[in-house]
Amino acid sequence: MTTLADAVLPLIRTRSDVDRWSAANAHGQQMHDAVDILEAAIPTTPPSEIYSVTHKSLASAIKVIARADDSSGIIGDACRRLLELHPKAAAVAAAPVSTLIDWMMKFQFGDEEVDYFELDPVAYAPALGDVGVEAYRKRLSEVEARLGPRPSEEDRWTSGHSHEWFTLDWNARRLAVLDHDIESIIRTHAKDRKVAAWVQDTAEAFDEIGEIDLAIDWAKQATDFDRGLQSLKAADYWCGLLEEHRPTEALQARLSVFRKWPSSTSAARLHKAAGNAWPVYRDEVVATLAASPNDAVMFALLTLKQPEFAWNLAHSLALDSDHTWSELVKGYEKVDPIAVLPIYQRLVENELVEAGAHHYQLAARRLAKMRKLAAGSEHAVEVDELIAELRETHRRRPRLQQEFDRAGLP
Known part of the structure; x- marks a missing residue:
């Protein structure tokens, strides 16, 4: 009879050459299959067996990623799935607390090759229990005591114990959340409040413990921090909190975000929030964009779903982005297939300024599209003449000729 370990572990472990990207991707997918099997077995398998196989799988997965080219992140995602399952399995199986703490400390502070995964003490709290959590805190304090004076924030990353300090700070943040300690959350997450992302981290911690008013307040502080990308990210989080918990305030928040960071994205979110009230804001949004x-055309095309309006904007605003034009013609060709032919021609000619298979393939596909759009019209001959002219102009590009042939061009 095949055991769960027999079904799972061979899919995690490997002797293959996973430092090659393609091999790593293939094995990473196999690891996900293993986690699928493990998760599916939970309802019908003894908890102790689930925990044992999860624990062994995690150990093996860490060894695999240590020597893999995981630039695609597939193996890392499988490891994270195991890291999410491990504390749950430990709690249900009533894993020995002292052994679990020893493992947690070794995983985080041992001489492992892989040090870029964190363990969440909040997730492990049910398995540790109150006594275990206190024992874990004591072990963390012992590590900190051995490190000597704490370096400044500026010097921490160049200190000889940067990883240890990072891990201790991570645990301090998560334990503050576990304790629902508001002052500790602010101290460990916001730090000196000099970075917008830290302020948002504080908001997210308050959200996690159900302190919604505090979460909204700190998310707003992060939004107002400056005009940088971190504040923009915080703004979307702030609006999301309002939409969930104070929906009557969400529309004005989305409007303020659009006015601070006008873009097709912020306009789309304002459009969604406005609902039936959208006409009130339409003129301001269109004028601002x-x-x-680029933003004006993409908003009209993708959010308003008005290709004619987008087409007119593209011409009146002198749109000069080939990428945006290529998106626009896909939508407008259904309205007027002949009108987009000059745009397609320009895109083809611009594409062929650069040599390379990708450019040739894209040009060939666009020319094939032009033939399809012009079929049966007086412009069909003009398109074929254009293709002949391009073949002659680029006669010394054999790969281009090959791609044109593959696309069925004359």
């Missing part, structure tokens, strides 16, 4: 033709 006119300063950025």
Whole structure:
């Protein structure tokens, strides 16, 4: 009879050459299959067996990723799935607390090759129990005592114990959340409040423990921090909190975010929040986005779903982005297939400024599209003449000729 370990562990472990990207990707998918089997077995398998196989799988997965080219992140995602399952399995199996703490300390502070995964003491709290959590805190304090004076924030990353300090700080943040300690959450997450992301981290911690008013307040502080990308990210989080917990305030929040960071994205979110009230804001949004033709056209095309309006904007605002034009013609060709032919021609000619298979393939596909759109019209001959002219102009590019042939071009 095949045991769970027999079904799972061979899919995690490997002697293959996973430092090659393709091999790592293939094995990573196999690891996900193993985790699928493990998760599916939970309802019908003794908890002790689930925990044992999860624990062994995690140990093996860490060894695999240590020597893998995981630039695609597939193996890392499998490891994270195991890391999410491990504390749950430990709690249900009533894993020995002292042994579990020893493992947690070794995983985080041992001489492992892989040090870029964190363990969450909040997730492990049910398995540790109150006594175990206190014992774990004591072990962390012992590590800190051995490190000597704490370096400044600026010097921490160049200190000889940067990983240990990072891990201790991570645990301090998570234990503050576990304790629902508001002052400790602010101290460990916001630090000196000099970084917008830290302020948002504080908001997220308050959200996690159900302190919604505090979460909204700190998310707003992060939004107002400056005009940088971190504040923009915080703004979306702030609006999301309002939409969930104070929906009557969400529309004005989305409007303020659009006014601070006007873009097709912030306009789309304002459009969604406005609902039936959208006409009130339409003129302001369209006028504001006119300063950025790309945003104006993409908003009209993708959010308003008005290709004619987007087409007119593209011309009146002198749109000069080939990428945006290529998206626009896909939508407008259904309205007027002949009108998009000059745009397609320009895109083809611009594509062929650069040599390379990708450019040739894209140009060939666009020319094939032009033939399809022009079929049966007086422009069909013009398109074929264009293709002949391009073949002659680029006669010394054999790969281009090959791609044209593959696309069925004359």
